[in-house]
Amino acid sequence: QKTIQGVVFNEKNEAIPYVKVKIIGENQGAETDEKGAFQLVVNATDSIQFSAVGYKSQGFSVQSKIDWTITLVSSVNELDEVVITALGLKRSKRDLGYAIQSLKGEEITEVRHPNLVNSLAGRVAGVQTTSGSSGVGSSSRIIIRGETSLSGNNQPLFVVDGVPVSNEFIANNTENLESGFHEVDYGNGIGDFSADDIESINVLKGPSAAALYGSRAAGGVIIIETKEGKRSDGIGVSINSSVTFEQIAFLPEFQNTYGQGSGGKFAYEDGLGGGIGDGGLVSFGPALNGQLITQYDGASFDENGNPLRGGDVIARKGNPITATPWTENPDNVRAFFNTGVTSQQNIALSGANESGSFRLSYTRLDNQGTLPNSDFKRNNVAFTSTYNFSERLSIRTHATFINSSSTHRPGLGYGSENVMYSFLWMGRQVDLEAAEDYWQSGQEGFRQFNYNTQWLDNPYFNVFENRNGFEKNRLLGNAILKYEISEHWNIRFRSGIDTYADLRTSQRAFSTQRFKNGAYREDNVTFSELNTDLMLGYDNTFGEKWSFNAAIGANNFTQETKYKSLLAGQLSVPGVYNFENSKVALKASQFNAQKQINSVYGLTGIGFDRFLFLDLTVRNDWSTTLPSESNSFAYYSVNGAFVFSEKIELPKWFSYGKLRASTSSVGSDTGPFQLRNTYSFNQNYGSYPLLTNSSTLLNENLKPERINALETGVELYFFKERLGVDVTVYQNTAKDQIITLPTSSASGYSGQVINGGEIQSKGIEIMLTGTVVKRQNFSWTAFANFSKGASYVTELPEGIDQYTTGFARLYTTAENTVFYIADAENGGRIGDMYGTGFMKTDEGRVIYGANGLPIRDNELRYLGNYNPDFIVGFGNRFKYKGFELNILLDWRQGGEIISRTKAVGSTSGVLAETIDGREEGIIGDGVVNVGTESNPVYEENTTSVSAAEYYNQFYNRANEESSVYDASYLKIREIGLSYTFPNSWVSKFNIQEFKIGIVASNLFTWTENPHFDPELSAMQGTSQIYGVEDLSYPSSRSYGIQVKFKF
């Protein structure tokens, strides 16, 4: 007998702990320590086997070898992969009875998206992401398995190192303040994170998987593990640097044949109706044939004969404008946008020894947006350390400080603060070059210069003078203290904080459409969330076959939000943005809220012979947001896995098979202050205070929500694990949802908070992974995932015959509204949209009036459903020597979107399709009733009307039916081509890794409509809305280079 010793590494030369070193055929063995080292007493005739979760086992005969250096190759598939599950517990994936999907840090830094959420698009089955419309820095939304809940935002809970963090975006209050300030997207919480600091992302999809996280995890959980220091010689340095360029894709398709005006006439005088149609908003004017017409940029002169532009109305004092050629400017809008630049730089230092490790990382993101003067900057400093005080006591700490800021975030929504509004109502002849000098001559600071001063703000003036800036400082920190009481018992204390202060400043210059004397506003958001968790764990094996673990714990969650807004609605002196400069009494809006949840939980897991596994969890929450008699709610989950390939004789090509099933029942609370009504403050009348009823009736008898989930799935691998199939079917039943239901305002309230009926979601997720080609120097691996699901109302709330769950406005007034109605008679699917349209015959033909115009009908009708029918992600990775090519496709099929760009651009006559019928007039396709209302007789419509009249009525904004598009799209989401220099070469320069690559994202999109990207979400009021496009900014495609160093 002799003692052998050694170290086990992975392919990246990192030590692997917990590797089982076993003498084959005997019951003896050892395990590697944290540094991958082991010792074992053996005979020279023994054979030993090295096995570790996530790696291929390897066997050797001992013979005379004493010192061993073993490199284990990771398993090709994810069979034995270690994943992080609820409460930060590391589990072997094969033990789990529910669907989980993991992404490694390398995968998401392959093409680095500024917003982490976008990295998940296409990669994870069942996940649907939506980007905000205002470019880098805007909110990206993520939904797992569709919308089960009608309340809340349906987004998953984000957990960093086992501690929940905020993904919320607390929007500026748009009520009670001077109208005019538009919605601005300041970005969702997870967008603050740097991909470079992330070790792995695990997506827990169903409520089962998430049951231990409590009510906030009903929409699933995304678990983020931060990177730790790795062992290396001295201090390891890694640098990851990328620069990408963004170019707008998807500008509305404009016509370039007719300019501003009506009936073929136009003349500019003052942009305020003083000429012919020059205060107007439509492009049904003269054909762009180069004829001479007065324009805003035509030459004129002041009283002293000095040259001026036509639009320098004040200095011009009515002097004539030289008429200039009336010509097309096809790229006037495109030229307004810049090539955006996004630089992401990361440097990380790390080191480790026997007693601990550290990693310090700095990331800088710098974006200049495609919209002039818009930007986004972010600095992340992250520090992670681990330290072992003794064999038994260890600590891990992580802290990230994030500073993000912007000079200007674009105004969204409908109105003059959105530059797309300026463009969709802009005469097509306008040459924007003159507008860059945006003050009227002699009126700097007081009067803007523009092509239309009646309704529109000069887009350059808008972005350079009317800014929405912000600065946000955020600190995230967590510490985990772990003590091994004995071999089987351990105790773990974990505490984490997420706190930020966000100061948003909005300034408006004099002569702004909505603020003729300018304005200044500050919105202050402070947020903090503290999670503290104590857990006692037990872990043991009994005999050869039984394994057992259990834990009990308690958790406290405390969240506090403070919002304060102050507004000076008129200023005394132009250009000075502070409250001392206010000409009027300041207006204020303030809201403070807090919430606490206390919880206890327990879990246990039993494994038998590596093929049967059973997990049980229970948890009870007490939430402050529910009435005291019903603020306690329990939930549980049971899940089991059966690795049948271990027990059943399968053909050789059938490598692995596992069945899994789980069920759970999860409770959920609500936001603060949903129980008792309060009156709202209105602006004073003189010295008289005013108060009024709030619009929503709250509910003192709320009960917790309940989601019951069932999930079953199968994992199969074939052909030596080269082909993998993972199928999950699920059903979630949500009962007693806490929802604000719109009501007849004649009831005294336009909404009421209730425990709603029952909604059932069903769906299927299929994941395929495959190694298509595997040669010495070349490999091609691919994955595809498919998900399809839908939710239906299965039981209506009491006293309700039609479930109207919400609405989105397509116009500033309520006149043009899309209702979300799950009408049981029509299938009751969540996401069904209703709106108004045209009067039609039984055959569905549009009825026209004698005037040749279609007749609007006030009756609501079905327009479509905003949810996709299915989603497919398809990724390919090709490797040839050091070269690697990654392609990711994202296909969303089905669903409808209602477009305001279409409605507005058709009414105004700027869209390409409004060219039809300009000269000859339009005879609308439909019929005319020549009988009576009760006894209709329909004849073919033969009345011709002018194009302007026709489009004005057909795309009337109080008519949603005409502007519905199929929201399907296929995108080349990511392409990355990289080259990793050979180790043998770079090691000469003391470099461990050197990789360069070119990356591109959103390179191409195929979709039905020519005007906008259907993926983008809209924002109205304080929330993001679905199924409606609301003058979205053009999305962009980006491409650039990326360099990675490690030494």
Next chain:
Amino acid sequence: CKKFDQANINQNAPENVNPQFLLSNVLAEGSNNQAYWGWHAGSLLAQHSSNLEFLPVDRYNLGSNEGLWTETYRLMKDLKDIKDSEQGNDAYSAVADILTAHQASLLTDLWTNVPYFDALKGQSEANFTPAFDQQELIYTAEGGILDLLKKAVITLQSTTEKIDGDIMYQGNLNQWIAFANSLRVRYLLRISGKVDVSAEMQSIVDNGAIFQSGMQEAVVPYLSASPNQWVIFTEREGRFVDVRMSKTAEDIFAPLNDPRLKHYYKPTVNSTPTNEEYNGIPNGLSRQNQNSYNLSDVSLLGSYLRDEPDAVKAAFMTYAELQFCLAEAAHKGIISGMASTYYQNGIQASFNHLGLTMPSGYLSQVSVPLGSGTDLEQIMTQKWIASFMNGYEAWFDFRRTGFPVLTIPQDNLNNDVFPVRYAYPSTEQAVNGLNYSSAVGAIGGDNYNSKGWWEQ
């Protein structure tokens, strides 16, 4: 951090408030609605003004005006809470009833049958789908508009209680009595084609507790300081220059030497100081058909509507209106007395209301004196001039009497028919569908042409 059971108490706003704050709110918002909707819709429908770019209303594509519907019911809920308040009293209740009657008339005259008797019971009875009531009942049944006003008068005559927060009458209950009785005259006259209102109206007049002068009229002034400024003073330029003098106004003022013309409208840009021109443009022209007008030859609205924060007086009801109501009633024999006296008082009151001096000889110029067989038209024409920017009042009068004669907009989108109502808000279809459907059946279709009870 707060104790567990304290954490969910909302510290941001009060659960209970003294009724005075709600009363101030209803007066401020309700009067503002009168002026705001006068500008945005009432004056277009009555053809005091016409629109150039924002054409839906002017071309009779009226839509539903859901915003006003929702806000009116919210104000009525505020009024209900005043009545239900433990800190309230008889006087508050009576004042709340007067204002409720006014808001209810607005609802039924704009949308025909509307939820009324079942309305506002979401909180108290969990009724979130109120039935729609017939206009006749809303006006005449117990608890309806006229009943509320009548009983409010009786209560106010006997109470010794006081009210605060009264930004209109500063707590003077006699003024409220006069306002309530004046509203009764307005509404009795409104339904006089259907019901014999003679005795009741005569007794109100005989009793004398109605507006006695412009000092008593129900007006809440705008203030010079933000946030109580007249909305068009702070609006973007486009909103102001988009609204023009109508051709109807041009024609009505043409035979008159009337300083109100120069007050309501501006001289055209092409005018000279020595030769001021006031021209209108026909209502509801398509943009294309506006091309035949040179806008420099079309008047804008008066500068008091744009350049001053507090020159507009938001009126629930003016003394002038009451006088014209009485003139019409006298003319029709509903009450005794000389129509011409009331008529002349009304004209004088209108000048007074605007702070203008009636030119000497105004009452004797051609087309002003009554007695030539067109009295009703003359009364309604002078009332129309006086009702400029006062909510929808002039439109209601036109719907009832057909005077003054308006011109159907050439490019209207309503089959050459003058509309008489808004469509119901589509929210009612979405959330109160069954009641909505039966209401639509009851009025004969949710279109702009289904007439209410009093105008059938």
